[in-house]
Amino acid sequence: MIKSGFVAIIGKPNVGKSSLLNKLIGEKIAITSPTPETTRNRILGALTTNEYQIIFVDTPGMGKNFNLLSKKLTEVSKASMDDNDVIYYVVDRKYHESQKEVIEYFKEHQLKVFLVINKIDLMKTKEIDEIIISYMNLYDFQAFVPVSSITGQNLDKLIELTLKELPEDGLLFPEDFVSNQTERMRMMELIREKILLHTKEEIPHSVAVVIENIFYNEELDQYDVYADILVEKSSQKQILIGKNGEKIKTIGTAARLDINKTLKTKVHLVLWVKVKKDWRNDERMLTNLGIGEDY
Numbered sequence: 001m002i003k004s005g006f007v008a009i010i011g012k013p014n015v016g017k018s019s020l021l022n023k024l025i026g027e028k029i030a031i032t033s034p035t036p037e038t039t040r041n042r043i044l045g046a047l048t049t050n051e052y053q054i055i056f057v058d059t060p061g062m063g064k065n066f067n068l069l070s071k072k073l074t075e076v077s078k079a080s081m082d083d084n085d086v087i088y089y090v091v092d093r094k095y096h097e098s099q100k101e102v103i104e105y106f107k108e109h110q111l112k113v114f115l116v117i118n119k120i121d122l123m124k125t126k127e128i129d130e131i132i133i134s135y136m137n138l139y140d141f142q143a144f145v146p147v148s149s150i151t152g153q154n155l156d157k158l159i160e161l162t163l164k165e166l167p168e169d170g171l172l173f174p175e176d177f178v179s180n181q182t183e184r185m186r187m188m189e190l191i192r193e194k195i196l197l198h199t200k201e202e203i204p205h206s207v208a209v210v211i212e213n214i215f216y217n218e219e220l221d222q223y224d225v226y227a228d229i230l231v232e233k234s235s236q237k238q239i240l241i242g243k244n245g246e247k248i249k250t251i252g253t254a255a256r257l258d259i260n261k262t263l264k265t266k267v268h269l270v271l272w273v274k275v276k277k278d279w280r281n282d283e284r285m286l287t288n289l290g291i292g293e294d295y
């Protein structure tokens, strides 16, 4: 019987959880960016070999709750901690008081947690040691594993240690299952990723992408994708469109090229920027966007 199980990847925003998922799977499943709160849903990625199947669960970062969106993101992340065989608690710096609550949660539920110190390609050995020491007496972690989600350093070790904790339960998903993300969701996310990369300050947090329609164009063998980009204020709409529409054009081109590369799908994108006042505090809007939903 092959070994299998679920591994939840949790941690503060921006520590590299989605980058870790992608590197472990070897495919860009989750979008990543230097802006906190990039991930807004639970994203599953499967790593299947002849000997094991690990289902990694990427989660939104647990941060401060400024609005209903942030609150829901933290809720999704917390809910993801239960019912998993193993947890990767990803950090990129020393312990801070703001992490007390999550450590308490580990204790209360007696969870099997690996402390994954990420971004070691940017660190000296001394710094890595200091980070480990700062967490050492807080919880009985299964192991401390320093990794890099960019270079892939130590990920084989992380998998090896994880497999020791997984039962011989056989396949949980079909052999060829890679992710719970549909093509449509991945397109939407890739468009959002380019917005995050090409805008600053409050814009990335104020943006949502909704794909309205997808038509197959037989003549050109491509998909015409109509997407709305929602922002909260008309000033944000102006910034996103840019002078002579240059900004939205740059975003559209980058998104088209990445959809082409990542999903191996030729698309023509039609992007519309719309103002949807305070959508981040609108329960119905968040539900429509699938935020807070469980798969």
Ligand SMILES: Nc1nc2c(ncn2[C@@H]2O[C@H](COP(=O)(O)OP(=O)(O)OP(=O)(O)O)[C@@H](O)[C@H]2O)c(=O)[nH]1
Residues within 6 Å of the ligand: 012, 013, 014, 015, 016, 017, 018, 019, 020, 031, 032, 033, 034, 035, 036, 037, 038, 039, 040, 059, 060, 061, 062, 118, 119, 120, 121, 122, 147, 148, 149, 150, 151
């Ligand atoms: N140098 C370096 N950068 C990394 C590493 N892992 C992630 N990053 C960078 O850190 C930033 C955040 O990465 P994400 O993977 O989006 O982080 P996240 O934890 O998923 O963030 P949220 O979804 O917002 O919670 C990106 O700019 C990544 O390129 C790493 O191992 N080394």
Ligand SMILES: [Mg+2]
Residues within 6 Å of the ligand: 017, 018, 019, 030, 031, 032, 038, 039, 059, 060, 061
């Ligand atoms: Mg993420």
